[in-house]
Amino acid sequence: MRKILKKVSVTGLTAVLSISMLAGCGSKQDDNEKKVELNKAGTYPIVKDGTINMTMFTMSMPNVEDFATNDFTEFMEKKTGIKMEFITGGRDDWSDKLNMILQSDDYPDIIFGVSPDIAKYGVKEGIIIPLDDYITEENVPNYLRVMKDYDMDITRETDGKIYSLAEVNDCYHCSYGRKLWVNKHHLDEMGVGVPTTTDEFMDVCKKFLEYKPDGIAVAGAEQGWFSRMQDWLMGAYTFIPSKSAAFTVRDFAAVNMDTDKIVDVATTDEYKEGLKFIKQLYDMGAIYDGNFTQTGEQMKTLVNQPDEPVLFFADGTISDSIDSVSNNELYRHYEAMAPIKGPDGTQIAWKERNSGLSSGGVCITDKCKNPEAALRWADFFYSETGDLSSQYGPEEGKDWELNPKGKVGMDGNPALYEVLNAYSAETQNHDWQDVGIRVAPRDYRMGQAMDIDVDPYSPEGLEKLLYDATKELYEPYGENTNLANIEVLKVTDEESTDMSTTAVEVSKLIDENAVAFMTGEKDIDSEWDKYLDALDKAGLPELIKTYQTAYDRMHSQSKE
Missing domain, CATH: 3.40.190.10 (Periplasmic binding protein-like II)
Incomplete structure (x- = not known):
C-alpha cells in the first residue's frame, strides 16, 4: 500500500521555519x-x-x-x-x-x-x-x-x-486513489442500500439526517490524500484532474486524449452542473462546512467520534482516517463504494495513467x-x-522477510517478500513509513506475500482491502472519460517565471468561486459568466497555451 499519512506536522519538526532555524x-x-x-x-x-x-x-x-x-x-x-x-x-x-x-x-x-x-x-x-x-x-x-x-x-x-x-x-490502488467510504452499519440500520446514482445519493443523505439529525452526511478535507469530497462527487459529471504537474496548484488543467489538447475542466458546463448538485446537498445540510477548509487530521477526528456521526467520507485509504488496531469496530463499519452515476449516465473513476514514475x-x-x-x-x-x-523497519526477520517460503503474492506468483511489521496509523518511531521516496515497481508491489484468506479488515489485510475495492469498484469506471491528468510536464525557466504567478491566481479564483457556488454565497447561474471572465483576465488562456506548448514539446521529443 502507498501509506499516505503526510498531513499533519510532527511535534518539534514542522514549526514555522525561520532563517535562524536554518x-x-x-x-x-x-x-x-x-x-x-x-x-x-x-x-x-x-x-x-x-x-x-x-x-x-x-x-x-x-x-x-x-x-x-x-x-x-x-x-x-x-x-x-x-x-x-x-x-x-x-x-x-x-x-x-x-x-x-x-x-x-x-x-x-x-x-x-x-x-x-x-x-x-x-x-x-x-x-x-x-x-x-x-x-x-x-x-x-x-x-x-x-x-x-x-x-x-x-x-x-x-x-x-x-x-x-x-x-x-x-x-x-493509488492509480484509482480517489475513493469514498460509506458507513455500511448506518445504511443497514436505516434499511437502505449503497447509493448508485446522484438521486439515490441525495435520498440516502436526506434519510441519514433524519436518522441522525446531528450527523455529517458527507465529510471531506481540503488538505489530505484524495480527501476532497467535491472531487469525488464530480465524477458523476466530469473528470477532475489532480494538481498541475508544472506548478503544483489546482488549476483543473487536463489533456483531452482524443485531440491531445489541453483544456480547463473548471470552465465547462459539466463542471457547472456538478457544482449545482453539490449545492443541493449543501442546502439540505448534508455537507459539513469544515470540508472546505479542514485538514485530513481534523476530518479524522470527526470520523472517530464515539457516536459515528459521519456517513460518507473521502479518503484515498481508510487507514488514513481510522486505525484498524485501536478502533477496529469502526474500521469494519466502513466500506468503499463505486462512483455514482450522474443524470446523463456519466460515471467516472479518477485514474492515474502513468507507470508510477x-x-x-x-x-x-x-x-x-x-x-x-x-x-x-x-x-x-x-x-x-x-x-x-x-x-x-530495518530488522530483517522481525520487520520483513525476503522470498518467504510457501507464500504467494497478490498476483498469485511466489512472494518476493513478506511484511512482518503490520502497518498502523498510530505514531511510532521505528521506521519512516512514507517519508521520502518509495521505490516499488508493479511486480515488486504485487509480490508482497498475502494470505488469500486474510481478513481484509485486519492490519495485515489492508493491501487486499484496497486492491479488491479498486479492482471491483473503481477500475470498471476508469475509462469512462477522454480526459486525463497531465502527469509529466516540463516547463522552461522562462515559462515558469512568466506563468507561476498566473497559475497560483487561477487556482485561487477557481477554488474560491467553487466554494462560493457550492455554499450559495454566489448564485452560479447569474455569476457564472463573471467567473469565466475573471479567469480570462487572470491569464487562464495564456496558462493553457503554455501548457500546450510544453506538452507538444515533450511529446515531439519523445518521438525523436
Whole structure:
C-alpha cells in the first residue's frame, strides 16, 4: 500500500521555519569542505573513515515521532557513515517552506521525497545541480538497475539535463486513489442500500439526517490524500484532474486524449452542473462546512467520534482516517463504494495513467560538497532491502522477510517478500513509513506475500482491502472519460517565471468561486459568466497555451 499519512506536522519538526532555524544548514558544511574518501561502490559504510554530516529537507508525517531518533535513521547512520540533520515541512505547507529555504542562503544538501521547482532552482538558478555526471554504476547501481525498465528521459528537464533521481511507485490502488467510504452499519440500520446514482445519493443523505439529525452526511478535507469530497462527487459529471504537474496548484488543467489538447475542466458546463448538485446537498445540510477548509487530521477526528456521526467520507485509504488496531469496530463499519452515476449516465473513476514514475525524488544542491556520497546514501532506497527497511523497519526477520517460503503474492506468483511489521496509523518511531521516496515497481508491489484468506479488515489485510475495492469498484469506471491528468510536464525557466504567478491566481479564483457556488454565497447561474471572465483576465488562456506548448514539446521529443 502507498501509506499516505503526510498531513499533519510532527511535534518539534514542522514549526514555522525561520532563517535562524536554518542557520545550521550552512554551518554543518564544515565537515564537507573537502572530498571524503568513499568505499567501493555498493559496499557499506559509504564513508571510508569516520562520518560526515549532511542536511536534508523532507516531508513530515503524523505517524513518525522524531526523525532524528528514529530507528531507521540510526540504522542508516551506522550503515552509511552519513549523519543527517532533518528540516521538514508538513503535507500542507512543505512547498512554501522549501521555497522559503531555497530563496535564502541557508538551504540543505539534499531535497528528498518532495518535488521542488527544478525549472527555477535547477535549470535557471543552479541551486539544484545536474546529476548526469554522477548517475553511474559507481554511485547509483541500484538506481540504474531499477531504471532499466523505465524511460529515464522523463527525468530530463527542458535543457536536456537530469537534476533528480526518479521515484518509482507503481501502486495499483493509488492509480484509482480517489475513493469514498460509506458507513455500511448506518445504511443497514436505516434499511437502505449503497447509493448508485446522484438521486439515490441525495435520498440516502436526506434519510441519514433524519436518522441522525446531528450527523455529517458527507465529510471531506481540503488538505489530505484524495480527501476532497467535491472531487469525488464530480465524477458523476466530469473528470477532475489532480494538481498541475508544472506548478503544483489546482488549476483543473487536463489533456483531452482524443485531440491531445489541453483544456480547463473548471470552465465547462459539466463542471457547472456538478457544482449545482453539490449545492443541493449543501442546502439540505448534508455537507459539513469544515470540508472546505479542514485538514485530513481534523476530518479524522470527526470520523472517530464515539457516536459515528459521519456517513460518507473521502479518503484515498481508510487507514488514513481510522486505525484498524485501536478502533477496529469502526474500521469494519466502513466500506468503499463505486462512483455514482450522474443524470446523463456519466460515471467516472479518477485514474492515474502513468507507470508510477515521477521525477524530483532526490535532488542535490550546490551546498553539498560530496554529491557522490549523498547519491550513494540515496541509492540504498532503490534496493528491495532499502525500500522494506525504510517502510517497515530495518530488522530483517522481525520487520520483513525476503522470498518467504510457501507464500504467494497478490498476483498469485511466489512472494518476493513478506511484511512482518503490520502497518498502523498510530505514531511510532521505528521506521519512516512514507517519508521520502518509495521505490516499488508493479511486480515488486504485487509480490508482497498475502494470505488469500486474510481478513481484509485486519492490519495485515489492508493491501487486499484496497486492491479488491479498486479492482471491483473503481477500475470498471476508469475509462469512462477522454480526459486525463497531465502527469509529466516540463516547463522552461522562462515559462515558469512568466506563468507561476498566473497559475497560483487561477487556482485561487477557481477554488474560491467553487466554494462560493457550492455554499450559495454566489448564485452560479447569474455569476457564472463573471467567473469565466475573471479567469480570462487572470491569464487562464495564456496558462493553457503554455501548457500546450510544453506538452507538444515533450511529446515531439519523445518521438525523436
